[in-house]
Amino acid sequence: MKRIxxxxxxxxxxxxxxxxxxxDTVKQRGTLVCGVSxxxxxxxxxxxxxxxxxxxxDYCRALAAGVLGDASKVRYVALTAQNRxxxxxxxxxxxxxxxxTQTYLRGATLGLRQGPVNFxxxxxxxxxxxxxxxxxxxxxxxxxxxxQGTTHEVTLGDYGRANGIEWKPLVxxxxxxxxxxxFGGRCDAMTQDxxxxxxxxxxxxxxxxxxxxxxxxxxxxxxxxxTRNGDDVWTDIIAWLHYGLIEAEELGVTAxxxxxxxxxxxxxxxxxxxxxxxxxxxLGLDNKWMLQAIKASGNxxxxxxxxxxxxxxxxxDRGLNATWAKGGLMYALPFK
Numbered sequence: 001m002k003r004i005x006x007x008x009x010x011x012x013x014x015x016x017x018x019x020x021x022x023x024d025t026v027k028q029r030g031t032l033v034c035g036v037s038x039x040x041x042x043x044x045x046x047x048x049x050x051x052x053x054x055x056x057x058d059y060c061r062a063l064a065a066g067v068l069g070d071a072s073k074v075r076y077v078a079l080t081a082q083n084r085x086x087x088x089x090x091x092x093x094x095x096x097x098x099x100x101t102q103t104y105l106r107g108a109t110l111g112l113r114q115g116p117v118n119f120x121x122x123x124x125x126x127x128x129x130x131x132x133x134x135x136x137x138x139x140x141x142x143x144x145x146x147x148q149g150t151t152h153e154v155t156l157g158d159y160g161r162a163n164g165i166e167w168k169p170l171v172x173x174x175x176x177x178x179x180x181x182x183f184g185g186r187c188d189a190m191t192q193d194x195x196x197x198x199x200x201x202x203x204x205x206x207x208x209x210x211x212x213x214x215x216x217x218x219x220x221x222x223x224x225x226x227t228r229n230g231d232d233v234w235t236d237i238i239a240w241l242h243y244g245l246i247e248a249e250e251l252g253v254t255a256x257x258x259x260x261x262x263x264x265x266x267x268x269x270x271x272x273x274x275x276x277x278x279x280x281x282x283l284g285l286d287n288k289w290m291l292q293a294i295k296a297s298g299n300x301x302x303x304x305x306x307x308x309x310x311x312x313x314x315x316x317d318r319g320l321n322a323t324w325a326k327g328g329l330m331y332a333l334p335f336k
Contacts, residue, residue: 041199
C-alpha cells in the first residue's frame with residue numbers, strides 16, 4: 001500500500017511539474033516567445049522597423065504584460081502554415097497566436113490544446129471586380145489560388161465536389177507568394193479567410209478598387225490560440241486572458257481607464273482587476289495580471305477596432321465577434 005501511495009504521489013508531482021512547465025520557462029527566460037504569421041494584415045504584420053502589429057500581436061503583448069509585467073518582453077516567431085504546429089510541438093514557441101482554425105482533427109491528433117476562439121471567420125473568395133463573377137457558380141472551371149497545409153485547401157475540394165463546381169487549385173506554401181501570383185493575374189480567384197482577403201486587398205493590391213470579395217463564405221473558421229497538451233496551467237492562462245479581455249469590454253474597462261476602474265466598488269470589476277478575490281495567485285500570477293494586460297492592449301473591443309474594425313484599413317464589422325449582449329458570440333466566463 002505504501003508503494004502505491006508513494007508512486008501516486010510521484011505521478012501527481014510530475015503532473016504538476018508538467019502543468020507549470022511553460023509558465024516557469026517564460027518567467028525564467030524573462031521573454032514570451034509568441035508564434036505569429038509571416039504577414040496577415042490586421043493580425044500580425046511587421047512594419048518597416050520590424051515591429052509587429054495586429055490582433056494576434058496584441059494578444060501576445062497582453063499575455064507578456066500579464067505574466068511578465070512588461071508588454072515589450074515578447075519575441076515574435078513568424079511561421080508558415082506548414083511549420084506552425086511543429087514549432088509549438090517542439091517547444092520553439094510558447095504559444096501559437098497565428099490565426100489558425102480550430103478543428104476536430106487538430107484538437108485530437110496534434111498533441112495540442114485549442115484555446116477560446118478570439119475571431120470568428122469564414123472562408124471566402126476574392127476576384128477582379130471587372131470579371132463579372134457574382135457568386136461561386138461563376139467560378140466553375142476557374143483557377144483558384146490557395147495556401148498549402150490550410151483548412152482552406154481541404155474545404156475548397158470538399159465544397160467543389162458537393163456542389164458540382166470544378167475549380168483548378170494552384171497551391172502555394174507561402175501566402176506572400178500567393179498574393180503576388182493572384183494580384184499578378186495568374187489566378188481567376190483566391191480563397192482564404194474573409195478577413196485575410198480584406199487585408200490582402202488593402203495591403204498587397206496595387207489598386208484595391210480593382211478587386212471584390214464575393215458575398216458567400218463556404219465554411220466556419222473559428223480562429224484562436226494553441227498550446228501544448230499536459231500544460232494545464234499555461235493553457236488556463238491563455239484561456240482566461242481571452243475571457244478577461246471580453247469581460248473588460250462588457251464592464252467598460254479600457255486601456256485608458258483601467259487604473260481608475262481598479263478603485264471601483266463593483267465586485268466584478270474588483271475581481272477582474274485584482275482588487276479582490278486573489279484570483280491571479282490561483283494561476284501562479286500576480287493578482288493584478290489582468291489589469292496589466294488590459295493596460296497594455298486594451299479590452300477585446302479596442303483590440304478588434306484598432307486592428308481589423310472600422311478604425312483600421314480593413315474596416316470589418318464586428319458581426320459574430322461582437323459581445324453576446326450585442327448579438328455576437330463573444331462571451332466571457334465569470335471571474336469568480
